[in-house]
Amino acid sequence: MSHAATEEVHGHPALQHHFENMEQQREAGTLGMWVFLVTEIMFFGGMFLAYTLYRSQFPAAFASASNHLDIKLGAVNTGVLILSSFTMAMSVYFTQVGKLRPQIVCLILTLILGVTFLGIKAVEYHSKYEDHLIPGKLIASSQFGPTVAHEGDQDPHKLHLLPGATVKQVELFYWIYFAMTGMHALHMIIGAGLLTFLIIFSIKGRYGPEYHSPVEVIGLYWHFVDIVWIFLFPLLYLLGRHFEHG
Amino acid sequence: MSEHIVPVRVYVTIFMVLLVGTALTVLAAFHDFHYQFGGLSLNAIIALAIAVTKATFVVLYFMHVRYSIRLVWVIVTSALFWMAIMFALTFADYWTRGWLPVGY
Numbered sequence: 001m002s003h004a005a006t007e008e009v010h011g012h013p014a015l016q017h018h019f020e021n022m023e024q025q026r027e028a029g030t031l032g033m034w035v036f037l038v039t040e041i042m043f044f045g046g047m048f049l050a051y052t053l054y055r056s057q058f059p060a061a062f063a064s065a066s067n068h069l070d071i072k073l074g075a076v077n078t079g080v081l082i083l084s085s086f087t088m089a090m091s092v093y094f095t096q097v098g099k100l101r102p103q104i105v106c107l108i109l110t111l112i113l114g115v116t117f118l119g120i121k122a123v124e125y126h127s128k129y130e131d132h133l134i135p136g137k138l139i140a141s142s143q144f145g146p147t148v149a150h151e152g153d154q155d156p157h158k159l160h161l162l163p164g165a166t167v168k169q170v171e172l173f174y175w176i177y178f179a180m181t182g183m184h185a186l187h188m189i190i191g192a193g194l195l196t197f198l199i200i201f202s203i204k205g206r207y208g209p210e211y212h213s214p215v216e217v218i219g220l221y222w223h224f225v226d227i228v229w230i231f232l233f234p235l236l237y238l239l240g241r242h243f244e245h246g
Numbered sequence: 247m248s249e250h251i252v253p254v255r256v257y258v259t260i261f262m263v264l265l266v267g268t269a270l271t272v273l274a275a276f277h278d279f280h281y282q283f284g285g286l287s288l289n290a291i292i293a294l295a296i297a298v299t300k301a302t303f304v305v306l307y308f309m310h311v312r313y314s315i316r317l318v319w320v321i322v323t324s325a326l327f328w329m330a331i332m333f334a335l336t337f338a339d340y341w342t343r344g345w346l347p348v349g350y
Contacts, residue, residue, distance in 0.1 A: 023249070027315055034318050038325040045329045049336055056340075071272070078268050086261040089252075089308045096251045216310075223308045227301045233268075234293040238275035242289055 061169030063240025074237040084113035250313035
């Protein structure tokens, strides 16, 4: 390796002294992020396990509670999140090929889509609040106690119980629903914070073909959060829909 | 740079696949497939199969694992492996609890 080439590889201001070159640093960063994501997978895995366990024990109650969720908002949110994953991936691409402006635009779009997701989620949470479906006595003004619909009652704000389901079991579903979507939303909020950080430094021109580990690594995190939702949407909103009786 | 840059058309294709998958999973949810395998309905299996497919595409292409070093593959696989252990051992308990009479 000639002296000039060595200077070029070693001279990047973002290269930490304990790495040989930028490529080694980038691979180490990606690897570290994946190790972190494994701990995240195990963390969410515990909640998916709880969900699977109680769904298998109380299938009728879980289907009844699931049918009360707003499938349109859930599906739109899935689309919003998938689109945000796409814009995030595109931002990584534009960083790799060194196009600064599209890189910033894609990051901003990703942030906007992430906030849109959280907004739609808030609308959903509010309707659960109004229907008294927030489990336990966490909120004094809306303790758990949905109005159970009688046979033939079409009111969407009332809880339609399938045969064999009890209100107590429905409450269990909503504990799991709020725990899982709440943890997911918290991850989205953290992700939005990280994106804000990326946008600020991206505008300063920090990231390009030579150095883009932060964009890549936060992208990995963002896609992971997307994957969690890819599982949450069918499990929470869709399973049991075919039992729907008006 | 030896880094693989995923072309834009791949990202667009994956994005389309994910949208189609979402539409399919919603459509499939309203159809009763009737079959039941133990505690698992065919509806649940179809929903999970679509979700796993979508997640696989995200991991391989959006997250670049397909083009990543072997060590990343090992780490991703280890996550799935330990998840499998957690589910298998837990359900080995819960699903078999009714097999023995209570009070032995």
